[in-house]
Amino acid sequence: MATLETSSSSTLKLPDALPLDSGQTLENVEIAYETYGEMAADKSNIVLIFHALTMDQYVASPHPITGKPGWWSESVGPGKTIDTDRFHVICANVIGGCMGSTGPSSLDGEGQPYAMRFPVITIRDMVRAQVALLDHLGIGTLHAVIGGSMGGMLALSLAANYPERAARVIGIATTARHSAQNIAFHEVGRQAIMADPNWRKGEYYADGISPDAGLAVARMAAHITYLSEAGLTEKFGRRLQDRKAISFGFDADFQIESYLRHQGISFTSRFDANSYLYITRAMDYFDLAEEHGGRLADAFAGASARFCLISFDTDWLYPTAETRNVVHALNAAAAPVSFVELSAPYGHDSFLLDVPALDSVIKGFLE
């Protein structure tokens, strides 16, 4: 195995139309993906990483818009937890996204952006597109598939629908279905976007005036759900932002306000509002049990992979109970499963942050 790190960006145009769960098909689908590390001749060393809602394929390479390091570059790279000296890592932008894979901002057959004429997709549709990518690359069974949050939903969906495609499945801070509360938060975000007059029913690409204010509010609301109450208190508390006393006004007096506003505004520079609508919708529709006749264990009836499920004790977006639900189903399906709830103060975002125990669990499971 080579020790040189290699990172390359590619875009595949799928040769065939992609069938969708809605019954529609999507033509001329493009999948933008990054790879790291060398592929073994027998293709036995491949790790597919699925990204979360607002992430993308730049898992360990600088983001082309923000210039920031890849979102999981702490854990993916030569000698790291997901060791690119050993593994060939693939990460593709989900369809519906806005970083090169076909989504609402892509051009349709007439050369116009799809906008809201893009078909509503599901998590399984996203997986189907990436299985087509694996087919194209001649990859049969992955050494492992890994994903956190929405990426974990894709990992579970792949395990359920394409059981032969992965020997190991790692799901982090995830769930087998979106709860009413999960749907509720997403609906607030969608309504914030759609309430922005610049949204114009999604037709904002021509003049480039996009519904940034609405998207920023959506991001702010979502961001709160990614952090634990205790983490927020520790990080921000009631500390003031660059002032000694409250201003008796509506400026961002508190650090938490300033932080949230920054999160909201900066998000709009790298994310498409319509993509946010479509991807959140796919997540809300996700219910792996319902998709397999109502019983989650049946979703995993054909599973041959080993599973590793990881939750965080302070994650209230996808709390440990949701992971336990998956573990029980895997037990009922007699699938081998490791499950650990890790203690970390950061809430749902723990899966993206420096939690050493997470890295050791993943490293051990990938052996």
Next chain:
Amino acid sequence: MATLETSSSSTLKLPDALPLDSGQTLENVEIAYETYGEMAADKSNIVLIFHALTMDQYVASPHPITGKPGWWSESVGPGKTIDTDRFHVICANVIGGCMGSTGPSSLDGEGQPYAMRFPVITIRDMVRAQVALLDHLGIGTLHAVIGGSMGGMLALSLAANYPERAARVIGIATTARHSAQNIAFHEVGRQAIMADPNWRKGEYYADGISPDAGLAVARMAAHITYLSEAGLTEKFGRRLQDRKAISFGFDADFQIESYLRHQGISFTSRFDANSYLYITRAMDYFDLAEEHGGRLADAFAGASARFCLISFDTDWLYPTAETRNVVHALNAAAAPVSFVELSAPYGHDSFLLDVPALDSVIKGFLE
């Protein structure tokens, strides 16, 4: 004591300018209030109820806009928990509100709506206005003061700043300070309102075109925080709204979406967006310890009342730990305090819903 229920609506114009914590003063302050039951000749039977953020003085009488029963009419009335055959109940709209007390939609000295020229107020300012009302009514010491959520903050503030004015203080589902997470959710709501082009820096009263879309989003986000995850799952789960299958679209497929949209839209018919900004700001500024030198016990140093604090086990907006914090401070100040955490499935909203144990605790404490 009369057994006839009497309900009357009054508005008091304060004779003096109201000093505010900001250092400003507010002239010509009006306080709109409702009363129920007869006042005893010696004024010994008076219960003051403080309302929550989006509530008002119509605690047990029909709301003049919605026509719905008063927000606590289950518990306030003849023979009820807060028995208006025995007690004279007063509930006043907070200043900053929009149901008759002076707020941003009120006219200033030049006959123009204040809009954002209304001064930023605090919880203590709201209390100060209502103490002026008590002064006007010749009421010295209340039999009890009661409030839930923001109303509980007012009750604690009254106990801290006007300790001689209440013999009993009941705080329900409340806190002595707004946490970073509390501030964060309010900031999302404010940003949603301010992002609405109809907000126009608050100057929307002239043409009556108000920032309803932004206010609805703010209400939706806040509403999620009022309900428990388990309660949402029980009440809505992933049940669909008037359809047998998902629509693969952006309609309100799920009942929770339909419910939230309805909550958002209906709120705009009875609430002023600028009032929402000012009242949430007052709540975010609330930190009873900081107001009294940094130590919460010092806030209650002069307290002579008996206290009753009630929290709910599923309330994640103002969780039991916040109430415990108040109880510990009262203990340190050697104030007599009863504390109970009630089990109820509804989250924060439990204080407004049918929780029989809540009624029996209040009834017992009022004896």
